[in-house]
Amino acid sequence: MEGLTALVKKSAATGDFHPFIFGEEENMDILQFADDTIIIGEPSSDNLWSLKVVLRGFELVSMLKINFSKSNVYGVNVGDWFLNSVTHFLGCKRGAVPFSFLGISVGENHSRRRVWSRVINKIKIRLSSWKGKFISIGGRVTLINAVLNAIPTFLLSFYKAPDKGGLGIRYVGEINKALLLKWKWRILTEDNTIWSRFLEVRYVEPKLKVQGYIEEGNKSKDSKWWRDVLANDIKTEFGDDGFTSNIRCTVGKGKKILFWSSLWWGDQTFQALFLDLFNASNNIFATVFDAVSRSAGGAVWSPKVILGLEETVICRLQCSAQNSVAAASYAAGCGSNQQLRGG
Numbered sequence: 001m002e003g004l005t006a007l008v009k010k011s012a013a014t015g016d017f018h019p020f021i022f023g024e025e026e027n028m029d030i031l032q033f034a035d036d037t038i039i040i041g042e043p044s045s046d047n048l049w050s051l052k053v054v055l056r057g058f059e060l061v062s063m064l065k066i067n068f069s070k071s072n073v074y075g076v077n078v079g080d081w082f083l084n085s086v087t088h089f090l091g092c093k094r095g096a097v098p099f100s101f102l103g104i105s106v107g108e109n110h111s112r113r114r115v116w117s118r119v120i121n122k123i124k125i126r127l128s129s130w131k132g133k134f135i136s137i138g139g140r141v142t143l144i145n146a147v148l149n150a151i152p153t154f155l156l157s158f159y160k161a162p163d164k165g166g167l168g169i170r171y172v173g174e175i176n177k178a179l180l181l182k183w184k185w186r187i188l189t190e191d192n193t194i195w196s197r198f199l200e201v202r203y204v205e206p207k208l209k210v211q212g213y214i215e216e217g218n219k220s221k222d223s224k225w226w227r228d229v230l231a232n233d234i235k236t237e238f239g240d241d242g243f244t245s246n247i248r249c250t251v252g253k254g255k256k257i258l259f260w261s262s263l264w265w266g267d268q269t270f271q272a273l274f275l276d277l278f279n280a281s282n283n284i285f286a287t288v289f290d291a292v293s294r295s296a297g298g299a300v301w302s303p304k305v306i307l308g309l310e311e312t313v314i315c316r317l318q319c320s321a322q323n324s325v326a327a328a329s330y331a332a333g334c335g336s337n338q339q340l341r342g343g
Contacts, residue, residue, distance in 0.1 A: 007054045017050040018042040023201035043078045068092045110159040119152045160228040180232045184210040211244055212261035254288030283308030
C-alpha cells in the first residue's frame with residue numbers, strides 16, 4: 001500500500017491532484033493504516049480524472065484489484081449532483097456520515113450512548129461465546145479482563161466515555177482519563193505529524209492550551225473532542241494540580257511555555273506559589289517569551305506584561321502581596337532588574 005501513497009503524493013506534487021488544504025501551506029491527501037485508505041481532495045472534475053488515473057496505475061503496477069463496489073465516497077459541503085456523478089464515474093457507493101474508520105465512528109456525537117452501546121454489544125458477544133460454567137473463577141476473571149482491555153481500548157484512547165450510563169464498568173473511567181491524557185503529552189512532544197499541524201491550524205497554540213486550560217476560555221466553536229481533551233485530568237491523592245504539575249518544561253525561547261501555569265522554575269508553578277498575584281493578573285496566558293523585556297542592555301522581566309496591569313497598580317500589588325515585595329519580585333521581577341539567564 002506504500003505504492004499507492006507514493007502515487008497520490010507524486011500526483012499532488014506535480015499539480016495533477018489537488019489535496020485538501022488547511023492553513024496557509026498545509027495539506028492532507030491520503031491517510032492509510034494497513035488496508036484502510038482515505039483519499040482527501042478538492043471536489044472538481046479534474047481531481048476525479050487524476051484520482052482515477054492514480055488508482056488505475058496502482059492496479060497495473062501492483063497487480064492488485066481495487067474493489068470499487070466496496071469503496072465509498074463522502075462529501076462535505078458538496079452538492080448531491082456532484083456526489084452522484086462521482087459514484088457513476090468511479091463505480092463506488094455513496095457513503096453517509098457518520099462512518100466507521102479503524103473502529104472509530106467519524107462524524108458522530110460520541111457523547112451519545114448508542115456509540116458506546118456498540119462496544120458493549122461486542123463485549124457481550126465475546127463473553128457469551130465462552131461457557132462460564134466450564135471455567136474456573138480465576139479463568140473467568142482473566143477472560144473478562146482480557147476482553148475489557150482489548151476491545152474498548154482504542155475507542156477509549158480517543159473519545160471520552162459518558163460519565164453516567166456509559167459502560168457501567170467501575171474502572172473504565174480512570175482508564176479512559178489516562179488514555180486521553182496521552183493526547184496532551186503527544187501535543188507537547190510531537191511537532192512534525194500531520195495531526196499536530198492540523199491541530200495547530202484548527203485550534204491555534206494547542207501546546208499552550210493543554211498547559212493552561214480554564215473552562216471559561218473554552219470556545220463553543222471548538223469540537224467536543226478538543227474540549228474533552230483539554231478538560232480531562234487526573235489529580236492524585238497527594239493534592240497536586242494533575243497533568244501540568246507533573247511535567248517540567250525546559251526553557252529555550254519560551255514561546256510555548258506559560259509563565260504562570262507551566263512548571264519551568266523550581267518545584268511549583270508560579271500560579272501555585274503566588275495565587276493572589278495570579279488572580280489579579282489580566283494576562284494569565286503570558287508566555288515566558290512575552291514576559292521578558294529586551295533591550296540593548298540585556299533582558300529583564302517585564303511585570304507589566306506578566307500581570308497585564310498598569311505600573312501604578314503593580315506597585316500597589318507589591319505592597320499588599322502576602323509575602324511582601326520580595327515575593328512579587330521573585331514572581332514577576334517587580335522591584336528588581338533581575339537578569340534573565342538561559343535561552
